[in-house]
Amino acid sequence: MHIYEYLFTAIVIVTMLVAASVMVTTMPQPSLSVSAKEQLKTTTQRIMTQLILETGDPPDWGSNVSISAKDMKLFGLAKYTESTREAYVLDPDKVQRLSDQNPLYIPPGDVVGLLNINREYGLMLCFEPGVGVNVKPLAGGQYEISVYSNQNKLPIANAKVFAKMIYYNGSAFKVSDGLPEDSLVTDPSGRVRYTFNIFDGQPRDKVLVIVVDYFGVRFINTYFPNGTDYVRGYTIGNKVIFKEQQTFGNTNITQILVLRSDDRYDVKCVDSEILRENATFYNISYVEPSAVLLMLDQDGKLIIAWKDVPECYSSLPGAVSIPFAYSLERNVMIGGSSYTMRVQVWRMTW
Numbered sequence: 001m002h003i004y005e006y007l008f009t010a011i012v013i014v015t016m017l018v019a020a021s022v023m024v025t026t027m028p029q030p031s032l033s034v035s036a037k038e039q040l041k042t043t044t045q046r047i048m049t050q051l052i053l054e055t056g057d058p059p060d061w062g063s064n065v066s067i068s069a070k071d072m073k074l075f076g077l078a079k080y081t082e083s084t085r086e087a088y089v090l091d092p093d094k095v096q097r098l099s100d101q102n103p104l105y106i107p108p109g110d111v112v113g114l115l116n117i118n119r120e121y122g123l124m125l126c127f128e129p130g131v132g133v134n135v136k137p138l139a140g141g142q143y144e145i146s147v148y149s150n151q152n153k154l155p156i157a158n159a160k161v162f163a164k165m166i167y168y169n170g171s172a173f174k175v176s177d178g179l180p181e182d183s184l185v186t187d188p189s190g191r192v193r194y195t196f197n198i199f200d201g202q203p204r205d206k207v208l209v210i211v212v213d214y215f216g217v218r219f220i221n222t223y224f225p226n227g228t229d230y231v232r233g234y235t236i237g238n239k240v241i242f243k244e245q246q247t248f249g250n251t252n253i254t255q256i257l258v259l260r261s262d263d264r265y266d267v268k269c270v271d272s273e274i275l276r277e278n279a280t281f282y283n284i285s286y287v288e289p290s291a292v293l294l295m296l297d298q299d300g301k302l303i304i305a306w307k308d309v310p311e312c313y314s315s316l317p318g319a320v321s322i323p324f325a326y327s328l329e330r331n332v333m334i335g336g337s338s339y340t341m342r343v344q345v346w347r348m349t350w
Contacts, residue, residue: 036347037326040121040326040345040346040347041326043117043121043326043345044326044327044328044343044344044345045328047115047117047123047343047345048328048330048343050074050075050076050115051075051076051077051078051125051341051343052076052077052078052087052088052090052330052332052341053076053078053087054074054075054076054077054078055076055078055079055080055091056072056074056075056076056077056078056094057072057073057074058071058072058073059080060080061094062091062092062093062094062095062096062097062236062237063091063093063236063237063238064237065104065236065237065239065241065281068104068106069106069107069110069111069113069114070110072114073114074114075111075114075115076094077090077091077094077095078090078091079091079094088330088331088332088333089332089333089334090332090333090334090341092307092309092334092335093236093237093307095127095307095309095310095334096234096236096307096308096309096310097236098111098125098310098313099308099309099310099313100310101308102234102236102308103234103241103242103243103280104234104236104241108123108313108314108315109315111123111313111315112315117345119348120347120348121345121346121347121348122314122315122316122322122325122345122346122347122348123314123315123343123344123345124312124313124314124315124316124322124325124342124343124344124345125312125313125314125341125342125343125344126311126312126313126341126342126344127309127310127311127312127334127339127340127341127342128150128311128339128340128341128342129150129219129337129338129339130150130214130217130218130219130331130337130338130339130340131147131148131149131150131156131159131212131214131217131219131338132147132148132149132150132153133145133146133147133210133212133219133221134146134148135208135210135221135223137225137226138193140195140197141195141196141197142193142194142195143163143193143194143195143196143208143223144191144192144193145161145163145191145192145193145194145210146189146190146191147159147161147186147190147191147212147214148190150340154190155186155188155189155190155191156186156190156214157186157187157188157189157190158185158186158214159185159186159190159212159213159214160183160184160185160212160213160214160263161183161184161185161186161192161210161211161212162183162184162210162211162212162213162264162265163178163194163208163209163210163211164176164177164178164208164209164267165178165196165206165207165208165209166206166207166208166209166256166267166269166293166295167199167203167205167206167207168203168204168205168295168297168302169199169203172254172269173254173256173269173295173297174199174269175267175268175269176196176198176199177198178194178195178196178198179194179195179196179198180194183264183265196208204228205228205229205230205297205302206224206225206228207222207223207224207225207228207256207293207295207304208222208223208224208225209221209222209256209258209267209292209293210222210223211258211265213263213265216338217338218336218337218338219337219338220258220292220335220336220337222292222293222306228302229302230302230303230304231244231246231301231302231303231304232304232305233294233303233304233305234305234306234307234308235287235291235294235305235306235307236307237287238283238284238285238286238287239277239281239282239283239284240253240274240281240282240284240294240305241280241281241282242279242280242282243280244280245279245280246279246280246282246303247279248276248296248298248299248303249276250273250274250275250276251273251274251296251298252271252272252273252274252296253271253272253273253274253284253294253295253296253303254269254270254271254272254294254295254296255269255270255271255272255287255288255291255293255294256268256269256291256292256293256294256295257269257270257288257290257291257292258290258292258336259290270288270291272284272285272286272287273285274296290336292306292335292336293305293306294306307335309334309335309337309339322344322346323346324346324347325344325345325346326344326345326346327342327343327344328342328343329341329342329343
């Protein structure tokens with residue numbers, strides 16, 4: 001063989017080795033080692049179990065505003081009371097501390113550490129309502145309420161819809177029954193219509209409270225009609241917390257309750273005492289378990305507080321979909337509403 005043939009053969013061999021090396025380093029997920037994928041699956045299952053069944057340590061870390069991540073030994077979202085511990089029922093106080101809008105927000109980095117996965121894995125939690133609700137105001141005090149599936153955005157027929165309007169008449173918060181007074185069932189397009197035009201006086205501030213029940217999948221929604229101006233507060237435990245300083249002192253606050261009796265729902269207003277602790281923290285004498293809103297009119301300024309459920313909570317900010325992540329879903333209850341909780345875990349390096 002001539003020298004050129006040897007050189008050509010050597011070049012071909014080197015090229016094949018380089019190509020093989022590149023193919024190995026860019027190997028897709030199905031070709032990854034079975035042990036690595038099984039470890040990722042096992043880790044995700046462990047995290048999901050811990051989140052939905054463990055209360056955390058201390059177990060009241062959600063409602064106890066003095067507890068931060070550095071005071072916690074174990075992380076969990078399950079609801080805990082002295083009398084019962086129910087599976088797949090999450091504590092709304094704990095869940096809302098995962099919202100970056102909450103003054104007592106717990107960063108994902110702290111949660112990753114408490115779950116003992118550190119920087120080896122990434123984590124994303126998503127909370128999707130059991131059903132979607134959209135409200136469209138119409139003329140003459142009418143409101144069109146649409147119910148749809150969050151998975152495929154298709155309308156949901158035969159869902160029970162119950163709606164009440166809460167308004168301030170100048171001296172107290174009242175409930176307007178609207179027309180019809182009873183619950184409605186969505187038509188094939190997933191819609192119902194309520195009319196609210198019977199009020200005591202001419203209320204400026206109104207809030208529409210909606211309950212959707214689709215064969216046991218329940219979701220409570222609130223809608224603020226145009227023109228309703230309010231100051232936002234956050235209900236955590238027996239406290240109302242504000243991001244900005246408030247000037248009002250000790251007074252009464254109205255709790256808006258959603259009550260269920262058999263297959264019917266009702267909305268009630270109950271007054272409680274609210275005491276000023278400092279400019280951003282207020283204490284409530286007692287918070288009803290079924291309260292969905294806390295409302296206060298202070299010198300013409302409407303103050304509304306409620307609990308948030310974040311859409312997503314991720315150790316990778318802005319991420320929507322993570323390649324090669326392992327995902328699990330569970331149906332959970334948060335504050336009386338049905339949600340699908342999705343946990344995604346991925347390795348930071350393979």
